[in-house]
Amino acid sequence: MKVAFHTLGCKVNQYETEAMREQFAAAGFEPVDEKAFADVYIINTCTVTNLADRKSRQYIRRMKKKNPDAIIAVTGCYAQISPDELAGLPEVDIVAGTGEKGNILDYVTEALRLGGNSRTAQVHIKSRKQLCEYQDRGIITSMESRTRAYIKIQEGCDRFCTYCLIPFARGQVRSRNPREVIAEAEALIGKGFKELILTGINTALYGSEEDFAEKYPDFRPELSGVEKILAEIEELSGDFRIRLSSLEPTVVDGDYAQGLMKYSRLCHHLHLSAQSGSDHVLRLMNRPYTRNDYLDIVRRLRDSDPNYGITTDMIAGFPQETPEDFADSLKLMEEAEFGRVHVFPYSKRPGTTAASMDGQIPPQIKAERAAELIRKADETAARFLAGCIGEKRTVLFEEEEGGFFTGYTDNYIKVYVPAFGAAGLLNSFKEVRLLEIYKDGMKGEI
Numbered sequence: 001m002k003v004a005f006h007t008l009g010c011k012v013n014q015y016e017t018e019a020m021r022e023q024f025a026a027a028g029f030e031p032v033d034e035k036a037f038a039d040v041y042i043i044n045t046c047t048v049t050n051l052a053d054r055k056s057r058q059y060i061r062r063m064k065k066k067n068p069d070a071i072i073a074v075t076g077c078y079a080q081i082s083p084d085e086l087a088g089l090p091e092v093d094i095v096a097g098t099g100e101k102g103n104i105l106d107y108v109t110e111a112l113r114l115g116g117n118s119r120t121a122q123v124h125i126k127s128r129k130q131l132c133e134y135q136d137r138g139i140i141t142s143m144e145s146r147t148r149a150y151i152k153i154q155e156g157c158d159r160f161c162t163y164c165l166i167p168f169a170r171g172q173v174r175s176r177n178p179r180e181v182i183a184e185a186e187a188l189i190g191k192g193f194k195e196l197i198l199t200g201i202n203t204a205l206y207g208s209e210e211d212f213a214e215k216y217p218d219f220r221p222e223l224s225g226v227e228k229i230l231a232e233i234e235e236l237s238g239d240f241r242i243r244l245s246s247l248e249p250t251v252v253d254g255d256y257a258q259g260l261m262k263y264s265r266l267c268h269h270l271h272l273s274a275q276s277g278s279d280h281v282l283r284l285m286n287r288p289y290t291r292n293d294y295l296d297i298v299r300r301l302r303d304s305d306p307n308y309g310i311t312t313d314m315i316a317g318f319p320q321e322t323p324e325d326f327a328d329s330l331k332l333m334e335e336a337e338f339g340r341v342h343v344f345p346y347s348k349r350p351g352t353t354a355a356s357m358d359g360q361i362p363p364q365i366k367a368e369r370a371a372e373l374i375r376k377a378d379e380t381a382a383r384f385l386a387g388c389i390g391e392k393r394t395v396l397f398e399e400e401e402g403g404f405f406t407g408y409t410d411n412y413i414k415v416y417v418p419a420f421g422a423a424g425l426l427n428s429f430k431e432v433r434l435l436e437i438y439k440d441g442m443k444g445e446i
């Protein structure tokens, strides 16, 4: 039986797809490429914007056309938030919410036993209240890359930013058992992975639930948040580095971020979602920091390393965003000199507080503001890269493309080194001098 997986959205979804893939393979299914003909298609969806929902529906239709007899199982955040919408699509056989990913194998097996696809979709959803225990899926070590591996350490969010559906889609904050995390890190290092990326829905909330200290009393009680697990992984032996997939300024401040500089294996790069540079809009978003708090984190990190890489997300056209608020966002981008920015025009998500706010911005203005943010992002990224010319940074080489070996610096710049005469670079660390801006990164020499 052939099974294909398609993932939309964040790194946590990618990790969870790997977990499902391993589970299906262990049960005797043959995982195939997502574009191949398969008997079962598993679609792991995202619902962060309307566009993400639309992409999931398009993919579902495309796969059903490829094989009209295939079982189509849809899981992920879109399935959790809009199960009826998905169950109403004639192509869909199984809808399983975020707390049901571990059970999809059983649901698919049952559907196959009953003779394949049916007219009515089976729906399996747990409520937010039921999404309260971390569901461990065992040790996951088969990543798409041979070099970088994700480790999921945490699930859920309790911040309720007014535009965001994630706390509803992912449930309460719960941390993975630290011993499981360490066992997975050791297994990945043993398999030769050189970069471990700690990921979660709101990674900064690791260990923050009330009963964490009760469950794991000996586990670094003197440390808080993600440091609890970072300190342990830092001490493992092997040739590897650590990256945090993101930290939320809704949780961490400048002191905390500066404290992370003591971990020598930790890359000098943080994805810190700003979302807006205006205090007025941040208040409307229910994000409890100001632009100054945000810039304080940036300053503290760059005091230690002037080319510390910071990437971010920005929303254009949040309800009631004035031209002055928007100008503050552009200014923040100037000041923070981001290495990369993901820009989203504000997307109204039903059920969130922001969806029913007065002062919704017309689509045309949202699009214009998003385009301007993208222009500014290109400009600041070019300035950030120009500031790195002549610097030596550690690159982990991952691929060979178009006559170059490519990899990322610790501060998250893609580096291109001519492949000629540079044999044996893949999956190794090298000190590289950065020479000039090239494509989406920089050219370098070893």
Ligand code: SF4
Pocket: 157, 158, 159, 160, 161, 164, 165, 166, 167, 201, 202, 248, 250
């Ligand atoms: Fe959503 Fe805010 Fe939680 Fe991030 S911190 S997942 S934006 S609610």
